[in-house]
Amino acid sequence: MENVDARVLRTARDWLASGHRVMLVTVVKTWGSSPRPVGSMMALRADGPCVGSVSGGCIEDDMVHRYTSAYGASSMPQSSTELLRYGITADEAHRYGLPCGGTLELLLEFAPALAVMNDLVQRLEAGQLVQRTVDCNSGAVSLADASAPEAVQFDGTSLSITLGPQYRMLLIGAGALAEYVAVMALFNHFEVTVCDPRIEHRETWSVTGAKLNTEMPDDAVRSMQPDTRSCILALSHDPKLDDLALLEALHSPAFYVGAIGSRRNADSRKQRFIAHFDETDQSLQRLHSPVGLHIGSKTPAEIAVSAMAEVLAAKNGILQPRS
Numbered sequence: 066m067e068n069v070d071a072r073v074l075r076t077a078r079d080w081l082a083s084g085h086r087v088m089l090v091t092v093v094k095t096w097g098s099s100p101r102p103v104g105s106m107m108a109l110r111a112d113g114p115c116v117g118s119v120s121g122g123c124i125e126d127d128m129v130h131r132y133t134s135a136y137g138a139s140s141m142p143q144s145s146t147e148l149l150r151y152g153i154t155a156d157e158a159h160r161y162g163l164p165c166g167g168t169l170e171l172l173l174e175f176a177p178a179l180a181v182m183n184d185l186v187q188r189l190e191a192g193q194l195v196q197r198t199v200d201c202n203s204g205a206v207s208l209a210d211a212s213a214p215e216a217v218q219f220d221g222t223s224l225s226i227t228l229g230p231q232y233r234m235l236l237i238g239a240g241a242l243a244e245y246v247a248v249m250a251l252f253n254h255f256e257v258t259v260c261d262p263r264i265e266h267r268e269t270w271s272v273t274g275a276k277l278n279t280e281m282p283d284d285a286v287r288s289m290q291p292d293t294r295s296c297i298l299a300l301s302h303d304p305k306l307d308d309l310a311l312l313e314a315l316h317s318p319a320f321y322v323g324a325i326g327s328r329r330n331a332d333s334r335k336q337r338f339i340a341h342f343d344e345t346d347q348s349l350q351r352l353h354s355p356v357g358l359h360i361g362s363k364t365p366a367e368i369a370v371s372a373m374a375e376v377l378a379a380k381n382g383i384l385q386p387r388s
Contacts, residue, residue, distance in 0.1 A: 068231040068254050070106060071189050073117035077108035078186045081179040086111035086141055088132055089177050091199075091226065092119050093148075093219040094170040101169075104217040104226050109133065111141055119171060124151055132173075145204025147173040148221075172224055174204060181206050185228070194229035213293060231256040232294045232380060236275075237282045237310045238301025239266045242325065245369030246298065247275045253377065260285035260310070261301065282310035286317065296321035296376055298356060308334070312342055315351055321379040323356035323372065331355055353379075 073089075080087045088109045092101055107117030107125060113135025115125055130136045152168035185208055188195045196211040201222050211227050218225040234250045236243045239261035247257045251274050260278040261267050267277060278285045286297060297314040298321075299307035307324055311334075314322045324334065331354040338344035357371030358378070 068189075069117060070228055071186070071231075073106045073108050074182065074189065074228075075186050076116045077177065078179070078182040080108070080110050081177065081182060086175075087177060088128075088141055089174040090117075090119055090128065091172045091174075091224065092169055093172045093217070093224055096152075096168040103219075120151070120169070124169075124171075127151075141175050143175070145174070145176055146199070146201050147175070148201070149173055172199065172201060172219075174199065174206075176204060178206065181208065184208060189228060189230065192230045194227060196225060196227050199224040229294065232296070233289065233291075234258070234376070235260060235278075235285060235289050235291075235295070235297045235310075235314075237261070237285075237297070237299040237306055238303070239263075239270045239277070240300060240302070240365075242365040242368055242372075243298075243300045244270070244272050245366050246300065246372055247272045249369060249373040250376075251275065253373070258285070258289070262306070282306050283313040286310050286313040291317040291319040293318050293320055295319045296323075296379070298322075298372060298376075299324040300356070302326070304334070304337075308337070311352065312338070312344075315344070315348055321353065321376050322351055323353035323375065325356050325368075326354060328355060 077087050077089055090107045090109065092103050092105045095103055101119050105119050107115055107119050109115045109128055109132060111133055113129055113133045115129060118125065132141050134140065148170060150168065150170045185195060185197060188208070194211040194214065196209045198207045201224060214229060215227045232255045234255045234257045236246060236257065236259040239259050243259055247259060250257050257275040258278050259270065259275055260280060260282055262279055262281055267279065270277060280288060289295060291297065291314065297310060297319055299310050301307050302325060311322065311324055334354065335349055338349060353375060356375065357368060358375045360371050362368045362371045
């Protein structure tokens with residue numbers, strides 16, 4: 066399942082290439098509660114179809130009514146851009162399904178250039194991280210290589226947003242728990258790879274969309290070349306496999322490194338890493354073990370929910386490394 070931003074931009078590019086007028090919409094500011102974060106995008110075609118989301122649905126419906134011919138509107142404006150704000154009053158917030166006190170501001174781009182959009186999509190498909198900057202007065206768009214993801218920047222006259230490849234997840238061990246985690250990661254738009262050199266475990270793997278890797282786990286981590294959009298979860302219950310992956314992953318830029326096991330197993334692993342592999346208390350603070358948030362989970366499905374929740378918390382920057 067591909068990244069939502071990539072799907073929106075690719076669809077917009079394809080519509081433009083087919084001769085349609087297209088409006089690109091980006092959330093640039095929010096106040097109070099908001100259904101979608103800053104940077105969320107949607108594309109709207111002049112005859113009504115849309116892809117992506119900037120709210121729970123009501124704002125999208127309103128823009129279809131305002132800017133397309135689907136319900137009789139004449140056409141999209143001829144201007145380059147427009148700033149549009151929803152939820153200024155309590156009545157308007159209620160009308161558009163915004164949470165209490167929620168307000169959001171949108172940048173509408175009425176004439177995205179096909180050549181620039183095609184260049185952007187090609188860069189994203191090549192796995193590049195790209196900074197897209199929009200001049201809100203002229204509508205001009207510039208693209209630049211980015212070395213790391215950055216927060217969305219908007220000052221009223223310029224919008225700068227970092228777009229990039231999907232978040233990636235490497236799972237060690239092709240067991241039942243990994244299957245549940247993989248399914249949840251896929252519908253959260255992660256690119257998922259499962260590594261297991263044991264043929265007897267791989268033969269029963271059944272998650273469509275997840276890649277299978279037969280390398281040894283440390284080699285799989287190196288092949289992945291983890292970056293700040295990568296996470297590694299050791300789920301095999303076999304120290305010979307999990308330890309190899311963890312020792313490699315702990316010194317990578319991955320935003321999350323976790324391992325399954327009881328607290329006793331986690332303590333044993335910690336002592337083993339310190340005694341035999343030159344790890345330290347400080348380096349092991351990056352390791353989330355036992356993996357997942359504490360929700361009293363017992364079954365593989367429940368543990369997978371716990372693990373995925375902790376990964377998403379770390380991805381969204383609200384989870385601190387454990388001491």
